[in-house]
Amino acid sequence: MTTSMTTNISTSRLVLTAIAAGLLLAGCGAVGPDYQRPAFDTPATLTTAANISKSVAAAEWLSWWKSFQDPVLNSLLDEAVAHNQDLVLAAGRVEEARATATAANSSRYPTVDANLVATKSRTSQNSGKIPAGSPLIAKDYQASLSASYELDFWGKLSRADEAARARLLSQEANRGIVISSLYSNLAQSYFALRAYDAQVALADSALKTRQENLRLQQKRFSAGSIGELDLHQAEAEAAATEITLAQAKQALANTESAIAVLLGRSPAAIANPDIPRGNSIDRIYQQLSVPADLPSDLLNRRPDIIAAEQTLVAANADIGQAKAQYFPSLKLTTTYGDESKVFQDLFNPASLLWNLGANLAQPIFRAGAIGAVVSGAEARKTQALAQYVQSVQGAFRDVHDALINTSANEQMYAAGNRRVVALKDSLRLAELRYKNGYSGYLDVLSAQRDLLQAESGLIDTKRAHLAAVVSIYKAVGGGWDKPQSPATK
Incomplete structure (x- = not known):
């Protein structure tokens, strides 16, 4: 009897001591670390390369595609925003996160x-x-x-509310990632479409020229003016141009179906895509503009950085929520x-x-369960921090690469233009020398082949240059609205 009574008294004292210790240690504030944004060594300004000649003083970051002055591109982007399934999926995840945040907040009442x-x-x-x-x-x-x-003495519920709200902001920013990616991918695909249209037209024109040359060579061969070698060279060149035309049509068809998917069209419309055309690749390229000054607040604009940071905020709040389980x-x-x-x-x-x-x-014995939950929360914060750092690193690399690509493409376009002019003169001279008997037909074919390759490369350079400029806007978070705080909704 005495032993049992003594044991009960000791147990009661242990429980009371644990509760009192919890009250003294926890106080009345939320347990766990308060969030602090990690510090980074970032550049003070972001400027475009000095040798980029085409530039404007200001840019409308939320509707940058309008600077290309192509109504068809504008309408395609509007159609994609209304029907793209990746965007529908992202919107559904936002609504799910909003419902979770509402439920977490309601537990505080x-x-x-x-x-x-x-x-x-x-x-x-x-x-x-x-x-x-x-x-x-x-x-x-x-x-x-x-x-x-x-x-909520120890902030368990408030930390849960903080984590849920941060995850809502993260999902809203993820939707921004989808929007900015959709805008940039569709714009770049549209530029590729118009470039392939130009490639098809170029290859078709070249094929007609090669076929006409082949007919002339066949007549000359029949008349005995040329040998069998010149005839076969003309036949081979015409066949090679047919291959080039077929490849251009293949790339064009694949791009049309890719755009149809981005637009969120039906399976039947994807199987038989009908994509409207606007300005030619040359006209679009004439409207090319590069922002003279880039936003310096890159960390506050990029949706992927915002999403990564809010995930880090949520992971940090989860630690406090887990530690609150130690207390009564x-x-x-x-x-x-x-x-x-x-x-x-x-x-x-x-x-x-x-x-x-x-x-x-008051928890007394959980066999390390609470400590395991806390350790898991801290490990998830470590992962979230690494992902946030990677997002920041990736953002500045994207800006760097986009600027370098834009500058390089401008230089390649200028050099390509000079090469086309020179090759046109070379072709003219090669045809003149062949007609006067000073050189063989192989020189003419080589000049034709080089000119076709140079003109095709110039079209590709225009497309790449346009795509690089779009990458600049995407790299600095253009083309999407910042997520709004749940508290203001």
């Missing part, structure tokens, strides 16, 4: 329920639970309001209403009932 209960039961006559002669069948009616509330939880409950065995007397003043309750629970 009391819950109130209205209860209406009616029971009828029969007690066994042989159970000995009721006095002799008492009725075996009993009825009970209750009408009440019950409420419960958990006091206090829940308050109350019920107020009426109870009667006769329904007619349910709302009689004599049927009033009420109760108040408080439940204070």
